[in-house]
Structures are given as C-alpha cells and as structure tokens.
Amino acid sequence: MSTTRAERLVNLVICLLATRQYLPAERIRGLVAGYGDAPSDEAFSRMFERDKAELRDLGVPLETGRNSIIDPSDGYRIARRDYELSDIELEPDEAAAVALAARLWDSPQLTGAASGALRKLRAAGVDVEDGSGAVQPKVRTNEPSFAPLLAAVNERKAVRFPYRRPGSTEPAVRSVEPWGVVSWRGRWYVVGHDRDRNAARCFRLSRVVGEVRAVGLAGAVVRPDGVNLLDYVTETGPDPVPVSVWVAEGRAHGVRRKGSSRGQRTIGGRDGEVFELELAHLESSADWLAGHGPDVLVLEPDTLRKNVVNRWLAAIGGKR
Structure with missing residues (x-):
C-alpha cells in the first residue's frame, strides 16, 4: 500500500x-x-x-x-x-513490545494530522466525540531527524547528515545506508552501514545536528539478513572517548579503578592525581562524575567538563 x-x-x-x-x-x-x-x-x-x-x-x-x-x-x-x-x-515481554511499537505513533506528523482532522470536523458542524477517543497520538518522538530517517529506511535510500560525536565541538558529515530506527533507554538510534568507515554503525538521533538528506535511488539500501538492530545498539553502543580527570587524593575510588594514572597534580591547593578513562556514554558519565562534587574535576574533553559544571549549577539553582 x-x-x-x-x-x-x-x-x-x-x-x-x-x-x-x-x-x-x-x-x-x-x-x-x-x-x-x-x-x-x-x-x-x-x-x-x-x-x-x-x-x-x-x-x-x-x-x-x-x-x-x-x-x-x-x-x-x-x-x-x-x-x-x-x-x-x-x-510482561508482550506488553513491552506493544509499548515500543506504540511509540511510533508518537510523532508530531501524526499528532498534527489527527488534530487537524478533528478541527475540520467540528468546523463543518459534525458532532464529534469529546475525550481522548480511540486514537490517541502521544508526542514523544521530538527529534527532527526521526521522520526523514524513518522515511529513508522505508524507501531504502542512503542518507547524509551532520553528526556531532561525544567530546567533539564540530559536527562531521556522515554517509549512511540506514537499516532501521530503534529506541533504547528513552533514546532513538539509527543503525546502518557507514560508507565512510565501511562498517556497521549506530548513531543517536539527538546528535544529528542538521538536515538529513536522502541520496541515491530508492531501493538501493539492502539490510543484511539476521541483523537485530536493538541488539546491535545495546551491545555495540557508541565509540568510547578518551576522558582526562583529576581526582583528589584518597577520594573517588570508583573513578580511580576505571582509569589509568597519568601522574600527580595539585589543583586549588589539594593534592590529587590525573587519570585517563575510556567512556562511551558521556551524558550518563556526566551524571556519574558530577556526583563526586569537588573530588573529581574533568580536564578533557571540554564538552564533558561543561556538562558536569552545568549539573553542579542546576543542583544549586543556577547560581555560581
């Protein structure tokens, strides 16, 4: 159809x-x-x-x-x-599958179509049922890249889009043959073949920072047999990023265990040690590192340091 x-x-x-x-x-x-x-x-x-x-x-x-x-x-x-x-x-597993499928109705496009249809009915003098009704669009999919990526998957077209990796300040253009769009832990990902790296990759939609452009002919993308997109997202995840942190002496032993020491350093009159870590999920890592308060300071990358500082400011009501 x-x-x-x-x-x-x-x-x-x-x-x-x-x-x-x-x-x-x-x-x-x-x-x-x-x-x-x-x-x-x-x-x-x-x-x-x-x-x-x-x-x-x-x-x-x-x-x-x-x-x-x-x-x-x-x-x-x-x-x-x-x-x-x-x-x-x-x-429970059936309910989870139905809930995930229902989220595909949570797009602004469908919400607008449903609301517009009801407004047109009322304007024409048609007696419309009040209340939530049997069709209930719920907006959850707010990523602008969701609709064009899903359309590209359905049409089996390759796409190009600017993508900002964790820890990077400038986006890079990616050329991808999309196999599908999936949700995991409240975030949306597109999984497919990265033409630039000649390998399968997943990309988080919230990091697509510009227009998604379809390229090539419809039907050109072929999804490999036996690929489970959700398993790929959960098992592979994003590429790890090197992170440098300072840890106060005798504090934050969990951070110490995850990193490799790069030598002693004194900051703000406190003795400590610099550690290098490999972290894949920088957003959740910012929550983890910010929870240590002044015992852990992020040195690099700059994006992660700012995210940690923003969490501290939010904890004290935005005041320095």
Missing part, C-alpha cells in the same frame, strides 16, 4: 470514529484529506469504494445507515463500541 493511501485510510478512520452521525460520501470527500485530489466524481467514487473495501478487509467495523428517514442517501460511521478492543491481558 502506498504511503498516500495509508495516510488517507488513517484520516478516514479518524473521521468516522469521531462522529456520532452517519456521514454521506460527499461530505466525507470534503472532510478527509486526500479525497479532494480526485479529478472527478467518478474517480472519487472508485477511490472511496476501494477504501471502504480495504477497511472492511482489515476488520474495521464500517457501518452504513441514515440519520433520519428524510436523508436522501446512506452515510457511514465506525461504531466505537465495535471498534474498541476489550481488555487484553499481556505477558
């Missing part, structure tokens, strides 16, 4: 779920995005008949009826009582 037709079907379902009335075909034509592009009445009729058949094949309970005996033609609606599912009991 084409993306355009899928969007039109979603709009049609939202429209027919949101009304208590039977809507005639001509009114649906004016309310549902996509039908207005039909070049003629006959073309609209064929399009609408195909869509009705598609919804019924999918198990959507499409009702036909009239609001009163004086109505000249039949109308359509979806009865909420028949559309909504009864209570379902899921095992």
Whole structure:
C-alpha cells in the first residue's frame, strides 16, 4: 500500500470514529484529506469504494445507515463500541513490545494530522466525540531527524547528515545506508552501514545536528539478513572517548579503578592525581562524575567538563 493511501485510510478512520452521525460520501470527500485530489466524481467514487473495501478487509467495523428517514442517501460511521478492543491481558515481554511499537505513533506528523482532522470536523458542524477517543497520538518522538530517517529506511535510500560525536565541538558529515530506527533507554538510534568507515554503525538521533538528506535511488539500501538492530545498539553502543580527570587524593575510588594514572597534580591547593578513562556514554558519565562534587574535576574533553559544571549549577539553582 502506498504511503498516500495509508495516510488517507488513517484520516478516514479518524473521521468516522469521531462522529456520532452517519456521514454521506460527499461530505466525507470534503472532510478527509486526500479525497479532494480526485479529478472527478467518478474517480472519487472508485477511490472511496476501494477504501471502504480495504477497511472492511482489515476488520474495521464500517457501518452504513441514515440519520433520519428524510436523508436522501446512506452515510457511514465506525461504531466505537465495535471498534474498541476489550481488555487484553499481556505477558510482561508482550506488553513491552506493544509499548515500543506504540511509540511510533508518537510523532508530531501524526499528532498534527489527527488534530487537524478533528478541527475540520467540528468546523463543518459534525458532532464529534469529546475525550481522548480511540486514537490517541502521544508526542514523544521530538527529534527532527526521526521522520526523514524513518522515511529513508522505508524507501531504502542512503542518507547524509551532520553528526556531532561525544567530546567533539564540530559536527562531521556522515554517509549512511540506514537499516532501521530503534529506541533504547528513552533514546532513538539509527543503525546502518557507514560508507565512510565501511562498517556497521549506530548513531543517536539527538546528535544529528542538521538536515538529513536522502541520496541515491530508492531501493538501493539492502539490510543484511539476521541483523537485530536493538541488539546491535545495546551491545555495540557508541565509540568510547578518551576522558582526562583529576581526582583528589584518597577520594573517588570508583573513578580511580576505571582509569589509568597519568601522574600527580595539585589543583586549588589539594593534592590529587590525573587519570585517563575510556567512556562511551558521556551524558550518563556526566551524571556519574558530577556526583563526586569537588573530588573529581574533568580536564578533557571540554564538552564533558561543561556538562558536569552545568549539573553542579542546576543542583544549586543556577547560581555560581
């Protein structure tokens, strides 16, 4: 099914779920995005008949009826009582899988389409159900790169985007053949083949700092068989970054165990030692290092040092 037709079907379902009335075909034509592009009445009729058949094949309970005996033609609606599912009991792993899948509905694009459809219905005088309804878009996917990367995955197109690595102040342009977009621990990642490094890599969407551009022909990207994207993100993770920290004498033994000593150094009148560590997740590492207070000072990289300082400032209400 084409993306355009899928969007039109979603709009049609939202429209027919949101009304208590039977809507005639001509009114649906004016309310549902996509039908207005039909070049003629006959073309609209064929399009609408195909869509009705598609919804019924999918198990959507499409009702036909009239609001009163004086109505000249039949109308359509979806009865909420028949559309909504009864209570379902899921095992913990099943519930986790459903929750993850539902997050793909949490895009600003879908939220805008659903809200716009309901506004159009109310403006046209259609009696719309109040409350949350059966379709509940919830915005969680706020990364601007999410939609173009997901589109590239679906179209199997390569992409180019500016990407800022942990510890780096300047972004570098990456050329990637995307295999999929996955979520792990509240963050979104794109996994694919990095053309510049000729190797599989994962990239965190929050570090994509500019426009995602599709390059090449559709269908050019081939995802290898047997690749589990989520396993790749959790097992591989981002590349480790060298970090240099000063640790006060006799303090922060957990930091000491993770690093290699680079010699003694006195800072602010306190004796201590400089350690070099390899850290992959700098954001969570900033929380860990900031928790040691003045016993640990980040020397390099500058980005991590600023993140630690910002956490200290936030802890004291932003005052120096």
